[in-house]
Structures are given as C-alpha cells and as structure tokens.
Amino acid sequence: MSSETQGVDSIKSRAVVSRTPGLRCGEFFSFHVDSKAAKSCGVVVVLIGWMGARSRHLRKYVEVWRDIGAPKILCFIPPGPLPWQIVESATAFQAWFKGEGERVGHRYIFHVFSNNGALCLAEIFRRDQTGVICNHVHGLIFDSCPGSLQFSLLYKALMAGRNPLWKRILIRAFFLGIPIVAALVVLLKVYGSRQRWRRLGVLMVAAVMGQYGSSFLDRRYHSTIYNSRLRNCARETFLYSKVDELCTQDVIEQVVSARRAFLMSSREGGERRVHTHVFEASGHVQHLLHHRHAYEEACRATLLAVHNRRMTS
DSSP states (O other), rough: HHHHHHHHHHHOOOOEEOOOTTTOSEEEEEEEEESHHHHOOOEEEEEEEETTTTTTHHHHHHHHHHTOOSEEEEEESSSSHHHHHHHHHHHHHHHHHHIHHHHHSSSEEEEHHHHHHHHHHHHHHHHHHTTTTTTGGGEEEESSSSOOOOOHHHHHHHHHHHOOOHHHHHHHHHHHHHHHHHHHHHEEEEEEEEHHHHHHHHHHHHHHHHHHHHHHHHHHHHHHHHTOOOOTTOOEEEEEEETSSOOOOHHHHHHHHHHHHHHHHHSSSSHHHHHHEEESOOTTTOHHHHOOHHHHHHHHHHHHHHHHHHOOO
C-alpha cells in the first residue's frame, strides 16, 4: 500500500453532524471527522441531493465518504428542480461559499445526484463568473445524471417521489390539464403575489413548448456542464445505468463525449480525466444499493486522484 493510500485511509473517526445556518435555501447540514489529519487534509465533499431526498437518504453516502477517509462532508438538498428553485439554491450556495466556504476547505469534490443535483451544480458554475468556486473544484461525481429535461421524464420523476396523495393529484392535474391547475391555484389563492403569478406563467409557457422547449433547455443545461473550465479538477466520474428510465444512458453518454471533446480541445486530457461506470441493472439513484463495492471504489479513486494531484502540484 502506498504512503498516499495510507494517508487517506488513516483519516477515519466518528462523524459529527452539525447544522450549518449560513445556507437557508433547502436542507443543508454537514459532517466532519474530528481528527488532526482531517484538519491538514483540506478536502471537502459536497453532496447535492436528488428531488425528494432527505438527510436520512444521504447518510449512507456520507458513510461511504467517511469510511474512505473524507474529512468533511457537506450535504445540500435543493428544494426542487423548477427554475427559480435552482437559481435560489445556487445563489444561496454561492453566498455561503464566499462567506464560509473558502475558510472551510480549499479542495472541493462535488457529488451530485439526478437532474436536481446536476442542475444546481450547473447553475453554480454558470453564476460563478469570476471562477472563485470553479477553481476550488478538484473532483466531480455524477450519479444518475445529467439527463434530459423532457416533461414526460419530469412527470415520472415527480410521481416517483414519496409525495402525499394531494400532491400526486396536483401533479397529475398539472400535466394532464394546465387550465385545471391554473383554476385550482386561483381558487386556493396560492399564488397571490405578482412574482408568483409570473412563476406560474413560466410553467405554463414551458408546458406549451413541450418537446422543443425541452431540447433548448437540455442544450443550455448540458453545455454548462461539459464546457465548464475546472483547471484544478483531477477526476470526473459519471455513474449511470442501462435501465435507468429517468436519466437514460444515451443522454449521459452524449454529455460524456462532449465533455471529453472539450477537455481534449483545451489540452486538459479528456480521456484521462473523465471516467464512466455503467451498471447493468440498477435503477435511478440505486447504484450504491446494488453495487456497493464498485461505488465505493469510484469514490475512493476520486479522493486519491485529488490527493495525488496535490502531491504532484
């Protein structure tokens, strides 16, 4: 075992959870390992959860990172994938990073789940005009993303969540008949302010755009990811499945190919830096459950790549 591997494996201790009040949008909490080695390591893993995820769902991923030696893990769950929710989430994270993030650590590994996590990450990159956050990104893991934003897939994703009956009824009504939802909204006076009326209008226009609108959104969303300039990133890993119906294999592999081409054109080594792992029969965001060893190895490889890059830089 190399000395670098020993250094990573030695950073293991009891995880301590604490709420971080600096980020108000969505659910945000942190785990840290109480050890001297962790303080000198400087690596922070940021988990951005999928739509409907809770802290108990992300805890198993926290355990994976803790067991392989990640000294600090931040968990951020955006409230949803709607445009204003993504913007609010990215803005909140950006504000937190400028206030506390650089003090917490200098090397970040972003581990994002499904379109909800990838959309939030893409918006963070897009809004980072000065490159302050991008320059701190040293590793990326995409779990079951990025996928398409087609309305049919969004409907499946919304219905797949554990929503109460009244929410499921509203979701069905929205996708089956926009006028019905609009009437319910007016009657219940949910959208009383002008700002919320504008949000409802955005949803209705987007629904009318249908397939053409989703193609435009896909290009904007995906290009932000595969054209991002992360000059300090050591490894980017895409974990996906052949049977995933929400974020399909063909869409993810198109993004992977575009990312590799961009890195090759910028002479950053696309083939060496971008890695993929295709699982045979695990559902959406279910890879850790069915392929734990392979999943842990992918996380370990990312952490080692970040450490090795630091040693050689």
